[in-house]
Amino acid sequence: MFAGSKFIAFLFDMDGTVLNSIAAAERVWTKWAERHGLDVASFLPTIHGKRAIETIAGLMLPGVDAVAEADALLKAEADDLEGIVPIPGAVAFLESLPPQRWAIVTSAPRELALLRIQAAGIPVPAMMVTAEDVAHGKPAPDCFLLAAKRLGVEARDCLVFEDAPAGIAAGEASGASVMVISATHVHPLVTLHPTIRSYDEIGIATDESGFIFLSPGQAAA
Structure with missing residues (x-):
């Protein structure tokens, strides 16, 4: 090695x-994905290792403000540190x-x-x-x-x-x-x-x- x-x-x-921090991150992102009608099982593996804004922007969801959504998600993650x-x-x-x-x-x-x-x-x-x-x-x-x-x-x-x-x-x-x-x-x-x-x-x-x-x-x- x-x-x-x-x-x-x-x-x-x-x-x-x-x-x-996988459990905490996935709790927050699961709620977000469900709210936007995404397939949670296939979506969650894509969130790891990248910035939230790039993950969201890459989805190209109609009517979604990637900056605002990323800010809200990160606030939710900061509130969930369990586990x-x-x-x-x-x-x-x-x-x-x-x-x-x-x-x-x-x-x-x-x-x-x-x-x-x-x-x-x-x-x-x-x-x-x-x-x-x-x-x-x-x-x-x-x-x-x-x-x-x-x-x-x-x-x-x-x-x-x-x-x-x-x-x-x-x-x-x-x-x-x-x-x-x-x-x-x-x-x-x-x-x-x-x-x-x-x-x-x-x-x-x-x-x-x-x-x-x-x-x-x-x-x-």
Whole structure:
């Protein structure tokens, strides 16, 4: 798993990658989908990893103001934090990283992201890129490119942790290496990237130059 590879920084998606907010998000989106006459079962898988405004705009529903609907949805999500939990091993893994060498890069707006981070007990990163920070959300690479720039590094020297197809595509397009987190996957995701179900499977080591290497974690030992 990235044997011999070294990284300057780690970039983490949030929902489904360091915390599990699927139940809360799907409660809110289910009500919205039912109100608009959508097939809930086929629609819900499309919401993950993308900004709300792009999900709604992509439906091209007649008479629907995507900006207003996205704002209302995000307010509803901010009011529903029940059942949000960390991905197994995520808290300890994040706490083991040098604070200035990792960031959360999420399609959620900043207010919602901070609420979910707090609800899950995830460490608050020193730097975070959220929905408001980019003109084009995932699968565009803008968010990961911006995160790398803010950390003062090149995206190609970063490892992106992602769980959703849109985010994986964004990580690939940025030139970063990609690790897929499958903790919340109901069905296996077909991917050529290394995959873990828990952060207990990996650890880190650093060299004298400050480069970060992945090492086997307790679950892999």
